[in-house]
Amino acid sequence: MKCSVVCLVFISILFTINPTECEDTKGQPFPDMNVLPFPEMSELPFPEIEEQNMTAKKGQFILAKKKSQAFLARRAQAFLTRKGHLLLNTTGLPVPLPSEATTGAPNVETTITGPIVSERLKALTEVLNYDVSKLDVKNETQVQPFYDRYQKSFNKEYANEKEREERLDLFKKSIEKIQEHNNNTMATYQKGINELSDLTWAEVVKYKLGLLRDGGGDPNCLPPHVDRILKGISSTLLFIQGFMIITSICITLSTAAAPGSSNIPDEWDWRKYGMVTPPRNQGKCGSCWSFAAACVLESHNMKRLIAEGKFDPKSQPKITVSEQNMIDCSGDYGTLACEGGMPQQAFKYVYENKGINGVDVYPYTGKKDKCGYNAANRVDVDVREGQRLESGKDNDLAAAIYNYGPVAIAVHTTDDMLAFKKGIFNDPKCNPNDVNHAVVAIGYHKDYFIIKNSWGPEWGEGGFIRISRSKVNNCGVSEQGYYPIVPNAVQTRAMIDKLKVV
Template sequence: MWHFNIVLYQKLTMKIIILLACLAVAVSANTQEQWKSFKQTHQKSYRSLIEERLRYQIFSDNLEKIHQHNAEFEQGLKTYSQRVNQFADWTEDEFIAFLKLNGPAQKVKSDEVFEAIEAAPPTKDWISLGAVTRIKDQGSCASSWSFSAVGALESQIIIQTGNSFLLSEQQLIDCSGSYGNKGCDGGSMTSAFEYVKDHGIMAEATYPYEEVQGECRFTNESRVILKSSGYVDIKKDSEYELIQALGTVGPISVAVHASPSLQFYGYGIFNEVQCPHHDLNLGLLAIGYEKDHIVLKNSWGIYWGEGGYVKFQRNKNLCGIASMASYPKL
């Protein structure tokens, strides 16, 4: 007969407690190392020790969420992974507030709507064709609308002229208020295109990005890189027409409803089931597509997503990707 040995039980219990304590110390040390690396990579600094401790706790909580998500990704339960990025010391509420500020202004409708002249190819990659400029970082200024508009303009210059210029998002932030844009508090790509049609746009090097809205310093049209001749709308909510334009014309400015699920997007095909087609709050640039996804260029730097890019699942008008699409005409 098996007899309960209280001494053996106590020894075993103590060993388990010690093992768990060692594991906790190891996990804590690993988190500390990741915290240190995170601060160095993203040049984070805090006003006080109290704030740093608060941010560390938020970072630790987010790290646990990322690990849980990625465990589901490894099991095939999620279609995309997550990773630590510059938002890792932000709460979800802070991220939502940041997204709300990106909300586009009232869309200006064009008199011209896209009509396909030729069928789009099965796949398209404007990056491999050299028609997409480098990833930029809007920082804490909610100016995704200006980066989307500028990205589309930069791509059209390359496609139509073979030349490559980096254009000024800051000029649009500072100077296009009379067109309905709100600088670091949101705007729309079509309003930006209207401004460039009337005034032109300068080079990024001439009017560099500052991450805050300031006084308009545009005074001399002789310094502009180009004036556009307007823009073309894509039929609202038609992902088919979006793909036709993307496959034949070039990168397309789009707006989406960005949910907190995007905060730590790493790689894979983003597929947010609860994502609505309205309340669009983030401007992006569609730069290619495959059979099952559309590739989008973001303006959150190279440490977010797939080197600054994200893949959205196709054929769902996911997050309203086809609800407010347009491109500029040179």
């Protein structure tokens, strides 16, 4: 019996994974299956099937059931990316995360949940504006009081004194790196302390990123190496039960014509026209994808309403779209809540759900909960399709920003980007093939793109960063760009007379 099961497992994997396809178009190696823990059957339950369409193909039964495919693929991916504190990086190899019992991730406040009280704002401003070049990290009488103010300003709470000492050590190392960088007269930007200054890199990956890569050439799929793993596991599991299923977590979004990159202004910034909501903070949740999706849906629909004469950004409050609504309710479209997702998956959810709530109705909590969408209180937001821009074309990105509105993009977040304070960011370590964070391009200049982040207004230039255009696709800005196709939307040049500087 054991031999039969082993043989079935081996044969099903051979049928599912073509050895000639073990390297994708970007040369990513297919990960060694031996380093990935194989799930127990109880951890990937087979979904109930309402209808079946069984066909014979190469001696195997292929069960074509869209809903069950999405369900199983989602569970398999969740297992692969988190089981045993494992992450899949862009090469598909597992990256261990430190135990939370030893790292003690701090309790980070999210600014979206309410206004910052004036007393804390004053203390926070003092800390953020403090010239750390004057700070001697080896002098405890200097660094200890300053770290106390830093800890209180960001409402950080630690489990015990041991953890506080570990955080302080990380904080000192961050300051030393800031001082070294800012002393470089050739640097195009300045670094500073912020909420991330006492976090480990593993915590940043877990709490402050959250982008799932798309399929490159196919805008609706995950990277080929991940998709092949899912197919192999699901096929093996279900072959044992007597039939085969071919899974894919691809979603289908229609595409529109790519924008023309000629005849656009030399620079553009949608903030000047009141079309960008203030930066919010994703807190301790890998939900950057939902913040990027919310931002572009907000901006594109405000633009639509301005064209229709129904919205005045000078006198009316801005539209807000609930990230929490997406986190809780879009799982059927491939998102993994605080474990990651893609903006285009959120577009698909809003489209098929026929609406979404605003932040006031569905506030952010930074953790997955039961879906609480309220159709009666949906916000005036519409979307039909998603357009993916061709990778590596900065001019197309700029044209899309001007013609249509802000674009949800992906960037490669490096350790240097974490401490960005002001200037034009340019990091030679940035790799466009390693994008790991969803953000929004809300403007451009001949020298840089203007990016809205989801780490709160205390980070960077009020929550924004300018990324240099000194080279094409710098930090991956034009690697994975999407914008929503909104019904009745008008291109900017056709409504330029209705746009007013606020």
